[in-house]
Amino acid sequence: MILIKLGGSVITDKTQYRIFNRERVRRLCAEIRDSGADSVIVHGAGSFGHVIAKEYSLQKGSVDPAQVPAVARVQYDVRELNLMVIDELLNAGIPAVSVPPGSCFMMDNGNLLLDDPEVLLSASRLGIMPVMFGDVVFDRSKGFGICSGDQIMEVLCELYHPDKVVFVSDVDGLFEKDPKTNPDSKLLTEVTSELLNCISSDSSVADVTGGVRAKMEAMLRMTSSERDCVLINGSVEGRLCSLLKGERVISTTAKGGL
Ligand code: IPE
Numbered sequence: 001m002i003l004i005k006l007g008g009s010v011i012t013d014k015t016q017y018r019i020f021n022r023e024r025v026r027r028l029c030a031e032i033r034d035s036g037a038d039s040v041i042v043h044g045a046g047s048f049g050h051v052i053a054k055e056y057s058l059q060k061g062s063v064d065p066a067q068v069p070a071v072a073r074v075q076y077d078v079r080e081l082n083l084m085v086i087d088e089l090l091n092a093g094i095p096a097v098s099v100p101p102g103s104c105f106m107m108d109n110g111n112l113l114l115d116d117p118e119v120l121l122s123a124s125r126l127g128i129m130p131v132m133f134g135d136v137v138f139d140r141s142k143g144f145g146i147c148s149g150d151q152i153m154e155v156l157c158e159l160y161h162p163d164k165v166v167f168v169s170d171v172d173g174l175f176e177k178d179p180k181t182n183p184d185s186k187l188l189t190e191v192t193s194e195l196l197n198c199i200s201s202d203s204s205v206a207d208v209t210g211g212v213r214a215k216m217e218a219m220l221r222m223t224s225s226e227r228d229c230v231l232i233n234g235s236v237e238g239r240l241c242s243l244l245k246g247e248r249v250i251s252t253t254a255k256g257g258l
Pocket of ligand 1: 008050133136146147
């Protein structure tokens with residue numbers, strides 16, 4: 001099984017509130033179908049989550065009553081995004097159901113608690129893909145918090161033991177420096193924790209879940225001797241399909257644990 005995260009930067013325009021990239025999602029769903037890979041998808045929140053979450057500092061937990069309407073708004077927005085993704089999966093012929101972390105699970109001090117995975121496992125057993133996503137989740141210690149798609153990937157990794165983990169982004173992989181501001185920057189085909197310490201991680205867009213560094217750290221935690229964790233560019237047509245079919249593509253592979 002292959003666990004795939006469609007990043008918010010690939011499925012939305014992360015710089016503009018609530019802009020869904022439908023054409024790209026449609027193509028990526030078709031690529032997943034055409035690859036024939038047995039997969040489970042998680043997706044990020046992109047501009048449906050980060051913009052308001054940042055404005056109201058939702059990642060700090062409950063610190064101000066003014067955050068309350070923002071919690072409800074973000075949950076609504078990311079559900080709408082999720083249903084648009086699900087719609088594209090269904091249109092591609094992939095039976096998928098929405099499993100909103102914010103109403104199915106709790107967090108405790110920022111850690112997602114998946115004490116009872118029965119819903120997820122029941123869907124998978126029936127050949128139905130449960131689709132989770134970055135969300136605002138109630139938290140036993142902090143009232144609420146942001147649960148990123150990357151955190152969900154880690155928890156699902158423990159649950160499903162996938163053969164491969166794939167993060168689909170809008171860059172070719174990890175670069176020494178941000179390729180959007182440094183066009184000559186070199187792509188790193190392999191990343192270890194030692195290498196990660198030498199990399200700059202500036203980010204110019206709203207992101208409450210740590211940007212590139214947090215992603216690479218999460219990726220490294222998901223690696224094992226049998227499992228690679230790969231970051232690829234989903235805005236290049238055909239790349240995800242090729243990777244899922246086991247072909248070599250331009251990408252960054254995390255290795256060796258954190
Ligand atoms: C963030 O999820 C969730 C919210 C801000 C509500 P992610 O961190 O997984 O989203 P992307 O992939 O960075 O957009």
